[in-house]
Amino acid sequence: MLSYLHAFHAGNFADVQKHAALTLALSMMQAKSSGIACIDTHAGSAIYDLNSERARKTGEADTGIQKLWRTRDRLRSGDWQPLLRVLEGLNAGKGDLTVYPGSPVWFRNFLRADDSLTTFELHPAESDQLAGWAAGQKIRVIREDGLNGLLKQLPPRQPRLLVLIDPSYEVKTEYADVASTLQKAWQKCRHGVYLIWYPILTSGLHQGLKEAVRSSPVRKVLCSEVHLNNLPERGMTGSGMLVVNPPWGLDERLSAMMEDIAGSDGLDVLHRLDWLVPE
Ligand code: SAM
Numbered sequence: 289m290l291s292y293l294h295a296f297h298a299g300n301f302a303d304v305q306k307h308a309a310l311t312l313a314l315s316m317m318q319a320k321s322s323g324i325a326c327i328d329t330h331a332g333s334a335i336y337d338l339n340s341e342r343a344r345k346t347g348e349a350d351t352g353i354q355k356l357w358r359t360r361d362r363l364r365s366g367d368w369q370p371l372l373r374v375l376e377g378l379n380a381g382k383g384d385l386t387v388y389p390g391s392p393v394w395f396r397n398f399l400r401a402d403d404s405l406t407t408f409e410l411h412p413a414e415s416d417q418l419a420g421w422a423a424g425q426k427i428r429v430i431r432e433d434g435l436n437g438l439l440k441q442l443p444p445r446q447p448r449l450l451v452l453i454d455p456s457y458e459v460k461t462e463y464a465d466v467a468s469t470l471q472k473a474w475q476k477c478r479h480g481v482y483l484i485w486y487p488i489l490t491s492g493l494h495q496g497l498k499e500a501v502r503s504s505p506v507r508k509v510l511c512s513e514v515h516l517n518n519l520p521e522r523g524m525t526g527s528g529m530l531v532v533n534p535p536w537g538l539d540e541r542l543s544a545m546m547e548d549i550a551g552s553d554g555l556d557v558l559h560r561l562d563w564l565v566p567e
């Protein structure tokens with residue numbers, strides 16, 4: 289089943305948290321010069337038009353990235369700057385944003401000569417768009433299941449690894465599949481940094497993923513969750529990120545970023561950060 293299209297959700301509050309964590313992890317890892325293999329298991333179509341019919345139908349970016357962009361002068365953490373610079377580079381002028389970058393574009397903007405980027409996307413139209421954007425760049429686009437594909441790439445040629453696992457969770461078994469893939473990937477590359485996004489749902493389905501990771505041999509798992517203060521009656525009430533092997537100090541720096549967006553003058557969310565599994 290491939291009915292999910294990220295264009296309906298691009299730039300929402302969950303993307304803000306996810307891409308803040310991604311850009312922070314990338315910036316922190318790049319404090320060292322050794323190469324990083326970057327793998328994006330569920331890449332989407334790369335570039336999103338925030339004025340498209342799909343984006344306007346939900347208006348989700350209005351309470352996400354557009355809100356952040358309009359209130360960017362009050363962000364206290366300097367760790368927002370790399371993210372803001374990417375947005376500035378893609379959007380001309382001073383008004384609302386019109387273009388929002390998906391995860392491959394965030395990765396691409398940080399890539400150095402010794403880093404690599406491998407992306408997976410299974411949806412045919414999304415994968416075609418991704419391949420069109422990636423053409424001529426040093427980026428691999430593979431139309432294959434991202435979880436199986438990830439395991440085939442490990443261990444990487446580069447000394448370090450950064451993986452983003454960001455499925456659409458259209459199929460209920462994906463929560464368990466993500467946990468078992470993480471365990472297998474970690475066994476092949478224990479020092480890798482793995483970022484795993486999940487929706488926080490009224491149904492509690494995401495708890496299965498957290499429990500499975502908690503009871504696995506994987507160590508050092510940070511859990512960041514943003515919860516909406518104005519709860520919808522059903523569906524997604526928050527956004528979660530697991531970070532396996534976070535660079536030292538990422539917990540405090542990510543917290544500071546999320547605290548910046550917490551209040552009602554920000555994205556109106558509550559942030560919680562804990563170690564799901566300590567060292
Ligand atoms: N990571 C993207 C970003 O941050 O901009 C958003 C990705 S979106 C949440 C999930 C994507 O996974 C969708 O584009 C969907 O088509 C794709 N997808 C679904 N099942 C997949 C699978 N088994 N392997 C790879 N991609 C898949």
